Amino acid sequence: MIRLEKRKEPSQIWRIANPFLAVVLTMIAGGMMFAALGKDPVAAIRLIFFDPLFSEQFGSYSRPQLLIKTAPLILIAVGLAIGFKANIWNIGAEGQYIMGALFGAGVALAFYPIEGWYIFPLMILAGALGGFLWAMIPAILKTRFNTNEILVSLLLVYVAERILAAMALGLMRNPDQPGFPGSRDLRRYESAHNAELIANTGLHWGVVAALIAVIFAYIMMTRHMLGFHVQLAGQAPRAARFGGVSPARLVIICLGLAGALAGLAGMFEVSGPGGQVRIEFATGYGFTAIIVAFLGRLNPIGIVLAGFLLGLTYIGGELSQMMLQLPSASIQVFQGMLLFFLLALDFQTNYRIRLTQGARA
Amino acid sequence: MKKLLTAAVASVALATPALADDPTKIGFIYIGPVGDFGWTAGHDRARQELQDHFGDAVETSIVENVDYGADAERVMTQMALSGTDMIFAASFGYGPDVNSVAGRFPDVAFQHATGYIQEHPNVSLYDARFYEGRAVLGHIGGKMTETNTIGYIASFPIPAVVSGINSAYLHAKAVNPDVEFRIIWTYSWFDPSLEADAAETLIEQGADVIMQHTDSTAAVRVAEDAGVMAFGQASDMVDFGPTAHLSAIVDRWAPYYISRVEAFKEGEWEAQNSWLGLGDGIIEMAPWNDRIPAELQEEADELIAAISSGEYHPFTGPINRQDGTPWLADGEVAEDGALATMDFYVEGITAEFPN
Numbered sequence: 093m094i095r096l097e098k099r100k101e102p103s104q105i106w107r108i109a110n111p112f113l114a115v116v117l118t119m120i121a122g123g124m125m126f127a128a129l130g131k132d133p134v135a136a137i138r139l140i141f142f143d144p145l146f147s148e149q150f151g152s153y154s155r156p157q158l159l160i161k162t163a164p165l166i167l168i169a170v171g172l173a174i175g176f177k178a179n180i181w182n183i184g185a186e187g188q189y190i191m192g193a194l195f196g197a198g199v200a201l202a203f204y205p206i207e208g209w210y211i212f213p214l215m216i217l218a219g220a221l222g223g224f225l226w227a228m229i230p231a232i233l234k235t236r237f238n239t240n241e242i243l244v245s246l247l248l249v250y251v252a253e254r255i256l257a258a259m260a261l262g263l264m265r266n267p268d269q270p271g272f273p274g275s276r277d278l279r280r281y282e283s284a285h286n287a288e289l290i291a292n293t294g295l296h297w298g299v300v301a302a303l304i305a306v307i308f309a310y311i312m313m314t315r316h317m318l319g320f321h322v323q324l325a326g327q328a329p330r331a332a333r334f335g336g337v338s339p340a341r342l343v344i345i346c347l348g349l350a351g352a353l354a355g356l357a358g359m360f361e362v363s364g365p366g367g368q369v370r371i372e373f374a375t376g377y378g379f380t381a382i383i384v385a386f387l388g389r390l391n392p393i394g395i396v397l398a399g400f401l402l403g404l405t406y407i408g409g410e411l412s413q414m415m416l417q418l419p420s421a422s423i424q425v426f427q428g429m430l431l432f433f434l435l436a437l438d439f440q441t442n443y444r445i446r447l448t449q450g451a452r453a
Numbered sequence: 454m455k456k457l458l459t460a461a462v463a464s465v466a467l468a469t470p471a472l473a474d475d476p477t478k479i480g481f482i483y484i485g486p487v488g489d490f491g492w493t494a495g496h497d498r499a500r501q502e503l504q505d506h507f508g509d510a511v512e513t514s515i516v517e518n519v520d521y522g523a524d525a526e527r528v529m530t531q532m533a534l535s536g537t538d539m540i541f542a543a544s545f546g547y548g549p550d551v552n553s554v555a556g557r558f559p560d561v562a563f564q565h566a567t568g569y570i571q572e573h574p575n576v577s578l579y580d581a582r583f584y585e586g587r588a589v590l591g592h593i594g595g596k597m598t599e600t601n602t603i604g605y606i607a608s609f610p611i612p613a614v615v616s617g618i619n620s621a622y623l624h625a626k627a628v629n630p631d632v633e634f635r636i637i638w639t640y641s642w643f644d645p646s647l648e649a650d651a652a653e654t655l656i657e658q659g660a661d662v663i664m665q666h667t668d669s670t671a672a673v674r675v676a677e678d679a680g681v682m683a684f685g686q687a688s689d690m691v692d693f694g695p696t697a698h699l700s701a702i703v704d705r706w707a708p709y710y711i712s713r714v715e716a717f718k719e720g721e722w723e724a725q726n727s728w729l730g731l732g733d734g735i736i737e738m739a740p741w742n743d744r745i746p747a748e749l750q751e752e753a754d755e756l757i758a759a760i761s762s763g764e765y766h767p768f769t770g771p772i773n774r775q776d777g778t779p780w781l782a783d784g785e786v787a788e789d790g791a792l793a794t795m796d797f798y799v800e801g802i803t804a805e806f807p808n
Contacts, residue, residue, distance in 0.1 A: 153534055157527050257640045261610060262808050271612040271794035272569060277549060365523035371609060371640050372546060375520040410528050413516045414535065420486065420518040 095446040106441045111387060111394070114433040115401065121433075122426045131416050139415055140408030140426070154407055156294025160365050162403035164189070164357035166395055167302040168381035170309045171350030173390040177313070178322040179329070180346040184230065184245025185354040186378025187252035188223035192355025193362035194259055195222025197275060197369045200284035201264055204276065211283040215359055216297075223355015224348050226252065231347035235340040241347065253374060260371045275369035278362065286364030298360030305353055310392040322346070354378060383431055402427070476512040477539065477718055479503070480532035482525060483517040484544035485643035491668035492642065492687040492704070493517065496543040496566070499706035506711050510718070521546035526553055533558040539717055541710070542566065544642065545611060552576060562722050564713060566706075567613055569793070574724055579709060582730035583613060584620035584792065585760045586702030587664075588767035589738060589753050590684050593699055594662040595625030595632050596749050597682055604655025605636045606648055606665040606672055610807045612795040614666045619799045620767045621664060624756075626801055635660055636804040645671040656681055662699075673698055682744075689739035700753075701739040709735060728789060732761035768792065773800035 123133030144154035168185045175182050196219035203211050230244035264275040278284045289295045313319035324332040325342055333339065357377065366373055384402055388394030409423035481500055485493040497515065504513050516528050525547050532540055533554060538561065542551050545567040555563045555573040568578040594603050603625060607614050618636065625632045635658050637651040648667050652675035655663060663683040665672045670693040676683035677694035685701030709729065716722040729735040738757065741750045759765035770781030775798040781787060798806050
């Protein structure tokens, strides 16, 4: 008979192996779904995972696009993961992303049309500040009134979306385009344009920032006292308190850091690939980053891999729609499978399946 | 404004006549799913007709649910890289993205629906005069409402939507001086749950006729359940509310699409800026619901005939702006330029303009 047994310690092997196993299982189950839709499963999987990187036709364009799509995911997920480790659940990164974009774009539009080297650095500071301030609302409400940061941060996303709409329609609207919402195109304002650092590589300042954030987070989590406190607070909150870790301080730091990074992601997006403040600017990076954080095991290096994997499914998903006429819903199901299989497999990190002989008395 | 005017005159032929044997590859990018039973369904209907019309001579491909901005730019670039000859971008917000890709692929012909930016000679704009259909809906709604309250679910405050609200209001008001409009903005084209919430709120506020400028069938369904009336959007939505559904503006893009592809295959495609209406058959009204009295059906038919023939323009003065300042003098007809940039309500609408 089959018995489940709780492991004394979570299995390190499965922790690492599960994401890879989840990808394989997703390919199999996804392939079956594509076959059921009457499409060639091998071609579909190839278009999703390989062609964006290696196709002669698309590769030279898709590879840089992968960086562009993945950088904000990584930037946001790295910040979120630090909080998640300490059991601080910031679900509202999308809102912090929007506010970062608005603060950054606000600085740019205030200076328009003056050109100056100092404008872009100011936008970066403003972007980080915007996200930070927006995250301080759930942080302070939690530390002062013990409100639930999951709810507050999530609901603030909808508030941020309304502010975004109001800005696109009012204060930040492009005065040269009557009747239509949306700000000036920042890509056409040289001092504010987050341009590619090397042409046709997709490498913009947001990618650089994501890289720095990953290194910074890795060092902090492994070498720094703060990282130790974060881990301790997550794994043994009582011990942490006895150890002198202030829960309130951790809430402020974790939410503030995640908010600032999400704000930066928004600022780099609005001044580069996004180009302008528009009502539909936010397309869910803040939420997808939550999946990236978990898929990456809340580990900075894991997040980089997970970010690229998810970015790949987006870009490859579009390719497979275009080339094979797969419905977009099937791509979303495919992405969902990935998380589903990972969570299901994680079961064996904590439990082991035992085959025992005969019935137990 | 200046851009719009220069856009109207810009027209340079593309020097790439398609080879006779090669099928013309045509890509479509959609803001919603093809199964929205509304706007995107309308464009995909036209794509299928296009495919049927040309058979093997064309090869169409679609990508649905594409967000504005970087995603749209990437999808269109990949289409161009895969050898697509012609791209139909079927939502207004793709404007900046269409133009940025068009600049890099001068040999690809771009057709941008309800667009307003034309910076390259390979960008064609096309639109339908939805406000003409809205006039008919307003007339019917104004007569059918018993609570004198019409609820309006609006998407984005852009000229096409704003002129639709104004047109519907003016024609409802003309037949029912007591009519009032309640307007809810969703800031989205396709969000069934948000649209259903909006419809419920409007019904709670006393509306017994629901109009929508959003793409899902949610509002029609809510209206059916609540026992009130509704108009569909972009496609005939009668299946989702057999009793509630009075009519709908149905988009018929196919003849236009076929003519543009024909021109491309002949090597005669050039950028244009076309704005077609009821008279051109690009929009038509879904069959009247039987609950509309015969007399009112006749009035509506007459209104359609008058608009189609050009005898009557839905924006004929005197019309004042919401703040009471005059906009059109008695007998004056609105110019296309003014309608294409409309950003105000007309007098009588009590809602606040979103700003």
